[in-house]
Amino acid sequence: MRGYLPEEHSSFVGRESELTLLQDLLKARRLTTITGLGGVGKSRLALRAARQAAGEYPDGVWWADLSMLQTDRLLVNAVADAVDLSDHTPRMPIDALCEWLAGKRLLLVLDGCEHLLGACTALAADLLTTVPDLTLLATSRQAMRIRAEEVLSLAPLAADGADALRLFTERMTDGGRPLQPHEEAVAADICHRLEGIPLALELAAAQVPQHGLAGVTAKLASRFEALDGSDHAWPPRQQALRTTVGWSHELCRPLERLLWARLSVFADGFDLAAATRVCAAGPLAEEDIAATLQALVDQSVVQRSGDRYRMLDTIREYGATWLHELGEEAEAAGRHADWCLQLAARARAEWFGARQMYWYARLAETHSDLCAAMEHLLATDPPRAVELIGSVGFFWVCCGHLHSARAYLEQALARCGTPGPHHAAALWSLGVALTLQGEYDEARRISARCTRHASRNGDADDRLDAAYLAGVLALLLGRPLEAAATVDRAQETDPAPDSGMEEPSAARLRCRLVSVFALTGTGRLAEAREMAQEMKQLCVAKGEFWTRAYLNYQLALIALLQGEPREAAGHARAMLVGKRGLGDSFGVALGLDLLAAALAAQGKGEEAAFVSGTSEAYWRATGHPQRGMPELGAMRAECERAARAAVSDQTYEAAFHQGLLGEPAQNLARALERVQG
Structure with a gap:
């Protein structure tokens, strides 16, 4: 599918x-x-x-x-x-x-x-x-x-029908308490009382193992008798659901009710560690969270899938209402924002290393919660909003969340009047986002601001990242000498503690990456190749993917320029594997262009056409025509010329459109398999 x-x-x-x-x-x-x-x-x-x-x-x-x-x-x-x-x-x-x-x-x-x-x-x-x-x-x-x-x-299931009874009994069985034949009439009465509403039936079924069918019936009867119509948060036609959710809430122990309320601050799913960090406070101690959360799972208040948990909207809304009544909304939102800030800070600190891929996946699955935290901080604490978006902005940009990253970066910076220690990082991320969107003039303006803030308030890595941004812009504008001078000057101003290449920071490595691109752009291919190979060895040793992927890109381009298309194809494939893992569509598009050129140079016209079509599909997903360094235009033109020369125009067009119109991820996998084979 x-x-x-x-x-x-x-x-x-x-x-x-x-x-x-x-x-x-x-x-x-x-x-x-x-x-x-x-x-x-x-x-x-x-x-x-x-x-x-x-x-x-x-x-x-x-x-x-x-x-x-x-x-x-x-x-x-x-x-x-x-x-x-x-x-x-x-x-x-x-x-x-x-x-x-x-x-x-x-x-x-x-x-x-x-x-x-x-x-x-x-x-x-x-x-x-x-x-x-x-x-x-x-x-x-x-x-x-x-x-x-x-x-x-959509109406509820027929209250006295077979489907309502079947749903109730199947959920009973899921909870480890199968319905016995002599209990069917009691179960049918419960379905009738709950008006066939699926969620109400599931919540009631979750209580049977603890209270028995008779106990569930009695509790529901007392709840209905207690209704006085004063709760205007629930329309009269939702009386049965209100009763069941409210009853489920009553059956929870005090700590379970408190956890239910506090979990409502999560915008999406969460794991045990997140629940502990956000919800443990006051009477709800850290050591109580695991057992209390499991109790909510057992009662179908919380759903579990693997190590992730989430609440259905109706259940979360009830928890949010209870959180408001407790007067804990601001406090809980603050703890949630604190958790997001700590998560983002760890992700940024561990970006260069073996946990890089983990952090890309982790921030992707918590994207909705990071956005919720940003909304809270923009309204209550703009400097910390700058800190949060400054930490995750580069991750979001690399994974394609350019619009949300740019929007939050611009809002946070605008609302925070006094520049602070995190301004340089936020400006850097904003500059990268603008660069990837092709807004080079605005990106250069932000780059200049980033350089000024980094010089005044930033640390060495902030200054190096500012130089990286300026260097990338120079490369994209066809000025490799300017790019090289910019990053060289920054590395001389902030020299590494150790002159060797064993443990450079991520920012320093990014500057060296610009140097490799600049060497290639000025035709110093042997030097570029040597530097790229040394840096790649370091990245492999550290388990790092993002920089390594762009080093493979450079090694592929250098090999192609030196007349070694088979080697170029191998490097391009390695780049694509890394970029696919990071979810970087822009990087995948660049890598596919190089792979197509390498295949065409080997006389594999049909394969090159297919890969070119797949590349075009990825470029369209980014909203851009083919982009990259200015000199790549000639390479793409030569790729098409060589591929068409190797096969008929009809074969080329058929293969190209097969790559263009197919499912991009599947076609990428096929392209990688062909090179491997």
Whole structure:
């Protein structure tokens, strides 16, 4: 299946007629919104329908989880991430998204629109207007109310029907307490009381192992009798769900209720260490978190998958309400921001080393929480917002989150009037983002500011990174001598403690990388090759990937320029393996260009055409035409000329379009296999 859909971790029960209707609607209408109360199963129905319909959409089915967004600021960016768009241009994100989707026949699911309904409605209208072959499926507690929309109002399971009873008994079995034949009438009564609402049934089933069916029935009966209609946070038609969630809350021990409330500050999933760092305070001690969290899992309040945990929206909302009543919102958000700051600081400190790949993955899975922390700090503590985005900005830029990185960097710097010790790092990340977006004039202005702040308030690494940014800009503007002079001067001003190459900092290594590029750009290939090989040995010894990938890029280019295309192909392949692991679409596009040139130089015209097509697909995902050093234009032209000379034009075009139109990640894997073979 092309695209991305979340895994289903429990059985899907019933909904046959709704699935059939939804499949028909997806074929007939361009926008279908599944509406219904919280906990009724909107997301599960959408997920099952999308998976069943996958074969109808040659460009894939894609899932955008919007529940973790606190504001609509990054809505379009979140959807772009969901469809694998890594836009590297300064365009408005909606323009980039529409252009990327144009001409594609795909299904896009927008899950959880209700808290951003106005923005989601505007986004859906824009997409439907500009992308004629797009089908949208949304889930929301309210309809969007636009002309193209068809609404499927999802009711609970029939309270006295077989599906509600089956769901309840299957979840009982999942919890280790199978239903006995003589208990069926009691179970059916529980389903009736809970009005067939799936989430309510699952929460009640989780209580059976501890309280028994009779105990669950008695507790529910007393809860319903206690309802007085005074809680306006829950509409009357959600009385059964309110009762069950509230009852589940009552059954929790005091520390479990406190943890439930504090966990609501997480925007997305979390692990035990994060829960401990954010939630342990006052009566809830660190040593209590593991057992308390497991108790919430046992009661289906928290869901677990591997070492990751998360709460459903309805459950998290209840916890957030309780957190507000406790008066702990600001304190909990502050601890959450502290945790994000510590995580980001460790990631930056360990960037150059064996844990580099780990930190790229770690920051990717905590992206929503980092954004939530940024929103909190922008409102309460701008200097710490600068510190946070200064630490993660380069990671985000390298992984394609350019728009969100730039937006947060600009906001944090604007709100923090007095420059502090983290300004240089933030300006450096902003300069890199602008450079990758092709805004060289603005990037040079930011580069000059970065250099000034680094000189006044920064440390040696800040000054070296400022030189790296200025050097990269000089390279991209076709000035390799200026680039070399800039980084050489910085390294002389801040010499390494040890003159050898054993333990340079990440910033110093980046400056040396600019030196390698500059040597190649001035034709000093032997010197560039020697320096690149020495640096690569160091990176291999340290287990580092980002710098090593660009060193492999340089070694491939040098080998190609020296007439060694087989060696060039090997280095290009090594670069691509590293960039694929880092999720760097821009780097992958550069590497594929070199690999295609190396294959063409060996007379492998069809393979070169396929790789060129795959490269073009990656370049389009970045929103740019082919970019890089100015001298690479001639190399690309020669690649196409040599490839066409080796095969017929018809063969070249067929292979090129196969690479261009196929699934990019799969075609990248095929390209790597061909070189390996």
